[in-house]
Amino acid sequence: MKRKLVLFITLLFMVGLLAACGENTAEDVVDSLNKKAEEMQSFKATADMVIETGEEPQQFDVQVWHQKDDYYKVVLQNELDEKGNQVILRNDEGVFVLTPSINKSYKFQNDWPKHHSQPYLFTSLVSDIANDADREFKSTENFYEFTVKTNYKGNQQLPYQKIYFHKKTYEPAHVRVLNSQNETMVKVDFTEFEFNPEIKEGEFDTEQNLAEGTVSVPTVAELEEQSMAVYYPTNLPGGVEFTNEKVVSTDNGERSILTYDGDKHFKLVQEMYTNSHPTSVDVPVYAEGEMVNLGFTVGHLTNNSLEWQQDGMRFVLASDSLTVEEMVEVAKSVQGQAMK
Secondary structure (H helix, E strand, O other): OHHHHHHHHHHHHHHHHHHHHHOOOHHHHHHHHHHHHHHOOEEEEEEEEEEOOOOOOEEEEEEEEEEOOOEEEEEEEEOOOOOOEEEEEEEOOEEEEEEHHHOEEEEEOOOOOOOOOOOOOHHHHHHHHHHOOOOEEEEOOOEEEEEEEOOOOOOOOOOEEEEEEEOOOOOEEEEEEEOOOOOEEEEEEEEEEEEOOOOOOOOOOHHHHHOEOOEOOOOHHHHHHOOOOOOOOOOOOOOEEEEEEEEEEEOOEEEEEEEEEEOOOEEEEEEEOOOOOOOOOOOOEEOOOEEEEOOOOEEEEOOOEEEEEEOOEEEEEEOOOOOHHHHHHHHHOOOOOOOO
16 A cells, blocks of 8 residues: 555656646746747737826727837827827837827937837837846746836836736737836737738838828817817825916917926926927927837927827926936826816
């Protein structure tokens, strides 16, 4: 009887040992992901993204095209606003951000999307995993799961991300970006993904993407019908409070100026784009400074100001006392009309 028991335990041990030998380690999976990223010539992806950094969740449809080495096209579509889409385009000429809702486009000379986390880009996810020596790894029935540091410009409030890959294909499945309390602030769920698809000629061409009709540009009548609603930030730095609101008339309509004072101070300027603004989506404006990913849109950061567009409006946050991280946090909380 004892002999049979010993034999049974030995068999169980051997089965467990064989199973363990057959399971990929974290290093195996990282090597496979790096190999995929190096060998692939292109990818296409569709994803659902929910951002919960503001008072109300913001939902987006995301479409991505990538062709090796540095061609990218990302379309972010706000599910609640059919005209609230934004296009980020990278090609040999630079990086372009198209905002059709205000009939405007910007051109940047920078290295986007390199060196900054992008939760909907396979190449960025693999890079974040490879660059984090302290990464955590877990293998479940269907997924390889990594927990790694993020690399967001001016935003240390979202320090970690959980990234899930399908075991059989190494395609990305889910991304969860976490705050310091380990709460999910950004959710990305990939609904379609394809390695090495055939991408039609001209997909990354500047003129084709900027041409009228390529993206949904509002008519003059639609711009004139839009009315200005004042938006207030819901996430303020400690010791800072709202002190004043002023609405002034300009040649182009109305401009709202919100003032916040205390331990630090800033002003938030916002105005509605109208047909009297010199805007044109097919004539890009050169933007100085750095691109900053606000999640729901892309802004550009200069020495003491952060500018972005949303809901047909232009926002400028100006301060000589806020840190870059604080400016980004305030901007990300201006995601809808709210009471001050």
